[in-house]
Amino acid sequence: MTEIFKMPDIGEGMHEGDIANWLVKVGDVVKEDDPIAEVQNDKLMQEILSPYSGTVTKLFVEEGTTVEVDSPLVEFDGDGSGTSAAAPAPAAQETVSSDAPSGNAQIFTMPDIGEGMHEGDIANWLVKVGDEIKEDDPVAEVQNDKLMQEILSPYSGKVTKLFVEAGTTVEVGAPLIEYNGNGESTSNPAPAASPAPIAEAPKAAAAPTDAPLTKTTSTGHILAMPSVRHYARKAGIDLTQVPATGRHGHTTLADVKAFESGSVAPIAPVAPESAPVAPAPKADKATEKAPTVKSVAGDRREAMNPTRKVISKVMTAQHTHIPPVTNFDQVEVSKLVKHRAVFKEVAAKQDIKLTYLAYVAKALATTAHKFPEINASVDYDKQEIVYHEHVNLGIAVNAPTGLYVPVIHEAETKSILEIAKEIAELATATREGTLKPQQMQGSTITISNIGSARGSWFTPIINGSDVVILGLGSIVKEPIVNGEGEIVVGQNMKLSMTYDHRLIDGMLGQTSLNYLKSLLADPEFMLMEI
Numbered sequence: 001m002t003e004i005f006k007m008p009d010i011g012e013g014m015h016e017g018d019i020a021n022w023l024v025k026v027g028d029v030v031k032e033d034d035p036i037a038e039v040q041n042d043k044l045m046q047e048i049l050s051p052y053s054g055t056v057t058k059l060f061v062e063e064g065t066t067v068e069v070d071s072p073l074v075e076f077d078g079d080g081s082g083t084s085a086a087a088p089a090p091a092a093q094e095t096v097s098s099d100a101p102s103g104n105a106q107i108f109t110m111p112d113i114g115e116g117m118h119e120g121d122i123a124n125w126l127v128k129v130g131d132e133i134k135e136d137d138p139v140a141e142v143q144n145d146k147l148m149q150e151i152l153s154p155y156s157g158k159v160t161k162l163f164v165e166a167g168t169t170v171e172v173g174a175p176l177i178e179y180n181g182n183g184e185s186t187s188n189p190a191p192a193a194s195p196a197p198i199a200e201a202p203k204a205a206a207a208p209t210d211a212p213l214t215k216t217t218s219t220g221h222i223l224a225m226p227s228v229r230h231y232a233r234k235a236g237i238d239l240t241q242v243p244a245t246g247r248h249g250h251t252t253l254a255d256v257k258a259f260e261s262g263s264v265a266p267i268a269p270v271a272p273e274s275a276p277v278a279p280a281p282k283a284d285k286a287t288e289k290a291p292t293v294k295s296v297a298g299d300r301r302e303a304m305n306p307t308r309k310v311i312s313k314v315m316t317a318q319h320t321h322i323p324p325v326t327n328f329d330q331v332e333v334s335k336l337v338k339h340r341a342v343f344k345e346v347a348a349k350q351d352i353k354l355t356y357l358a359y360v361a362k363a364l365a366t367t368a369h370k371f372p373e374i375n376a377s378v379d380y381d382k383q384e385i386v387y388h389e390h391v392n393l394g395i396a397v398n399a400p401t402g403l404y405v406p407v408i409h410e411a412e413t414k415s416i417l418e419i420a421k422e423i424a425e426l427a428t429a430t431r432e433g434t435l436k437p438q439q440m441q442g443s444t445i446t447i448s449n450i451g452s453a454r455g456s457w458f459t460p461i462i463n464g465s466d467v468v469i470l471g472l473g474s475i476v477k478e479p480i481v482n483g484e485g486e487i488v489v490g491q492n493m494k495l496s497m498t499y500d501h502r503l504i505d506g507m508l509g510q511t512s513l514n515y516l517k518s519l520l521a522d523p524e525f526m527l528m529e530i
Contacts, residue, residue, distance in 0.1 A: 003077060004075055005050065005075075018039065018067075019063055019064065021037065023037055026059060056076060058080045106179040109174060122176075132158050158180055160178045160181040241259070243255060260320075322462050324459070324498050325504075327513055328494075330493060339523040352424070357423060357472065358423060360447060362411070362530065365412045368444070373387075375388050377465040392408070394408075394464075451472050451475065467499060470516075472493075477489055
């Protein structure tokens, strides 16, 4: 029996991933749970395991390809054509509620159109009450976070009732359509059902046929997947202004990104029929696309590795959507240097390497606990600020394939030695490629360290849903003026703190940074505060 393995969702909110490396080839015999590919997403590189046992007869994509969740990856025990991947979804089983009217009435319930789907949005009805339809005619467009898909009628007959309005979220198994009834069917499992038939939506004013339009449902909802809506909200983009090129007028993620880059013009407002529609302004040609790089003799080109592709995408999105402010500062840490010299040997006896980064990590966790605004996230969908109970500290780690940010969870509860040990373990796992997904998740504030490379001040980019990232520079011997007014040799640690100005103002940013400096300047004071 031919089986098609599709791209799984291997991370929180994952919509696509890069096939970094195939671990099997056509002709290989694999067993269930054997690793078959390495997949890179926004957070990490991870092996995916086979859900089937059998012979690999087709690989649908090449290494380096970006694949959306639920797209076909591997054919097992087939003829190499992969035709089963394109086969239509099986018709939904007939489900008639116990209180449905007797006679010839039939009830079509919400089918499961995706792996693990529990509910979906009725994006648009393709039929109305009174329509005569045939088996396998499309009756509605349903969307969830993974796909938009037409659902087909399992029956032939006359539509006598639509149980829900367009835009309603419906659970799998809940009633959708009554056929050949009297329009009075009810069903207990359908809390979202509407007892009245849905009136046909009024027709919109005609629009120019040469311009793509954003299509809406009968209730005015834009046809777009939830993930597309989320991206648009985060970018501050009005979906009604985005020209839609997707099937049946759906707005795709590519449409939103094209609009964001300025490569397409916004849709002009629809005026009354008696008034002419003003032409849409042309997009700035300078922002239409990235500059083309021309190679000359002696130049060398190579493909970006999957991690670098992800870093490029994520950094661009973060820098585009967040208004950052960076405060540059320094703190004299001679006392800290002496403290580490004393306890470095104590740590070594416990097989722990005591680094300055461990001190800074503990100081930042303590600061974030004292100033909850810098240990927060902003939920722009709900216009709410989320203050995190624990400080989950991301530590940027450079690996041969790129930059990763493993997380020390509940850092405010851990000692400096515990943090030092965990930093070393996470760094090793990162460089060896053995990080687990949970070790990359849940960051609330981040440190990026270039001090080990003798760097000083820089402008780190905020990580994920954090609102603060601390840039740690090197410790430099420099002349300072001491408390007695004398010029002496001091040891200044360079600090750069970038924060999201939508939530954190300059005064709060500097005040929290001053407190962090006070902890680093005197380890004994830090001991009193933690």
